[in-house]
Amino acid sequence: MKKYTNNYLLLALVLLLGACRKDFKEINKNPNASVAARPESLLAPALYNVVNNNLNRALRLNNVLMQDHVPLSNNNDIGRYMIRPAESDFMWNNWYLQLNNFRDMYAKATDVNDTTLMGMALICDVWLSAQITDMFGDVPYFNAVKGKEGIYEPEFDRQQDIYTDLFKKLEAANTFLALNKALAAEKKAADPLYQGDPALWRKFGNALYLRLLMRVSGRAEMNVPATVKRIVETEVAQYPMMAANTESAVLRFTTTPPYTSEFYNYRDYDFNGAVSCSDFFISNLNQWKDPRLAVWATEASLGVYLGVPSGYAEGQVPEQMSTYLAALKNNPLLGNIMNYAELQFLLAEAALRGMISLPAQELYEKGVSSAITFWGKELPENYLQKDGVAWLADGTAAQRMEQVLLQKYYALFFTDFQQWSEYRRTGYPVLPRGAGVQNGGQMPARFKYPVYVQSVNGAHYNEAVSRMGGDDLNIKVWWNKP
Template identity: 25%
Template sequence: MKRRNVITIFALLVIVLTSACTKRFADINKNPYDFDEDELTADYRLLGEPLSQALLNLLIYNDPPTAQLQQNLNADIFSGYMMSPTPFEGNINNTNYGLLYYWNNKPWLIAYSNVMKNCDFTQMKSKDSYSDFYAWAQIIKVEAMHRVSDIYGPIIYTKYGKLNDEMGIDYDDQKTAYYAFFDDLREAIDTLTRYVNNNSLSKFTAFDLVYRGDYRQWVKFANTLRLRLAIRISGIDKPKAKAEGEAALKHPFGLLMEPEDNFAVNITPVTHPLNIMCYTWADLRMSAPMESILTGYEDPRLSSYFLPTEAGTYIYHGIRNGIKISAKEEYSGFSSLTRLSSNILFMTAAEAWFLKAEAALLGWENAGIPKEDYERGIRSSFKQYNLPNIGSYLVNSTSKPNPYVDPQNQDNNVKPGDPNLSTITIAWDESDTPERKLERIITQKWIAMFPEGQEAWSEFRRTGYPKLFPVVINNSNNTISTNKFIRRLPMPQIEEITNPKALERARKMLNGPDTGGTPLWWDIR
């Protein structure tokens, strides 16, 4: 092959990979001018660049309109973190359960076109000789696809790429997908642990936008992700949850323990897409539950998360979900998010400590003591935001979430005594019931995970905590219960066109109709 042709093909391939285009990587594999082993080992770009792109598209980094539909106008809102002042589609939209199918395709499309496909390509190329890249792809794939499963339920995972011309590509029910996630994480952890123990030099440093190729850090993240998923299924599948959770807790490399361990994708020099949504478009503001909880606790993290309103230096206001909004100007003066750095945060060390606290409540080995884990979680979150004064916060046994007052419309208020207004305090109380201890853990976990709305929404559905305020207007046509809140998104309608027979079978895997009111497999509350 002429060198000039090699350079041309290489350039074309890099363009394809970095743009994360929708053409299937299987087509690239059929290219008769594919790279040979010498070219592959020169800089590992063929293996590493697709995984860089996969990381960048866990939340699409360079397309704010798509990111808004991928997560913000679903999980970020449903989690109680944020609310939009914009009355999209005549104020019939996701924020009040008037679900829009053309919005709700995006989480699926981005995950498969920009993440799953890239991971699959690297795994095809690395399986025989580059097990570290293969393991890295496994971890990224699980991080992306458990989020997709936690949105819809059934997903295409173990049968990905196995097309049957008559029947389409089959889905896994959520239990099967979760078991596959655990298998992939276990294999990846074992592989990268061997690399660390052998003092192997990392090959993917140039492509790793999180830990700069540190194999040990990726094992710690994978352990924490394994524990997250184990806790997620602890209500529905206790033996499996305990086995997987204890395996994560017993691993010698441990979990994410300090803010320096946080799993955050560096998208520099691009700004965080939430900055565009909040400041350029004014489509994003603080939520009512955030106002209630953070002001009620006099939480020092308040000013790290949000800005005061136009009404005054120390006045913070959030918007309640599902309210009547006639025009953006009604609520656009409410609290904006603080400007976020160019790091998209997906998991914190604080979350790991709260996972341990819940595991300790469940009696899992190596989980520690609930009170100590709980307080370490708060300390880690404060440290993340360089907040030194934590002593008085930890012993605060009187402060509770505030009632919510909407200065624009009193019909949106949440008054004292409302069952949706939490009475949980901050200080650990060993005499509390297990359920009240769980509420305390999850409420602080919810605060600490901000602004990662996908995980916050999942944990709210699983536990019912923190207590959120139901929508005032419910435009679901009785498919979603106001008091039970939205449980999932319906299966993406793009599959009606591209994979209809398999989609029909997938819908039968649900515990009810394919609506936003049907709970997922692990959602048993």
């Protein structure tokens, strides 16, 4: 009885207080607090989330498929080209969550007419949207993340239409950032990439433009050669791009919050204990005597770096050789989004394909040297003359393209799924096939849609699957179809 009496007394007290001051919530509002998040406050958390989640999946998926490393386990399904549908959920959920934040950032920046933040938000939207469609194909885009507007089952848009709109957004971002409006000090502090510098964001956006143009360059209807020539040569002053490693888009990790690496709390064993670098990954670096080996890998024995074969048969788990260096877990450069070396390799490819008249060899060599110095190492003497590195002046177009894309593979180390996307697009680098590889020996061409999407958005899912030709690992996305 005493227990219930006390409860009634407490309820009466609460009701009495509520009756006495009906304006309690109004009185207790902080007059100096913002009712809604400021646009700049959305940037860093969303960038950090995407970069770290991408690192998580790079370690688990991309780096296994692309033979950066090899899991040492009989359950090495991914190394054998078997990817379970459940793998899609993590990326789909996290990417769309942060896409909502980038689009909110743009809307809020538009409300206050902050053109610099508008340009930054558009670039982030494009960077993330491209990853989503590149990994799945046709996806919700135009009406995505509009639950607040009552759109809970958005249609899956065609990848061609998505890319067309991505290019429009990058053009708009370039225009906004060309106004070169400086941000206030507190807004600059909220930007972990470029500290609010509109000129550097503009260079990043235009470099990203070139990455995505080359991604769809196999589709004649996109008229990519004309656009590449326009932004690289005929209107180059209107489309500035990165000019040095220091202008690379990198979320530089520290060993103190808030910008710690995804792997900061990993035990060394969780990061490198049950894997080994692949023979493919190590052998090229050994041949070139590449100084990045000392940053990326451990020695298998004194002064010797060795890898293991990928895609080995079940029951034939190899002995661990060189693996990732434990210190790599917290390396600031693992936060790479797009670096200067990648830009040079994109330009070299464009030159080889006759899209621009710049010298392909010079661009290639800039890419090679900057890919090494990016990691804090000096370019070794005569490195550009080494076998396997030296420009094949008398080689075929295919041989020179393979050169460019092999070096680009290393420049994209731990950069979300870019190695895999470039492999799907070009077929380079040429990766060895292990005896245990399944899936008909085919490298997967995409991820399957998350299983739950089939039930929560079934009609639009079925429409997209019918249009794409199925929901299978081997179904090529639009830009990858002949």
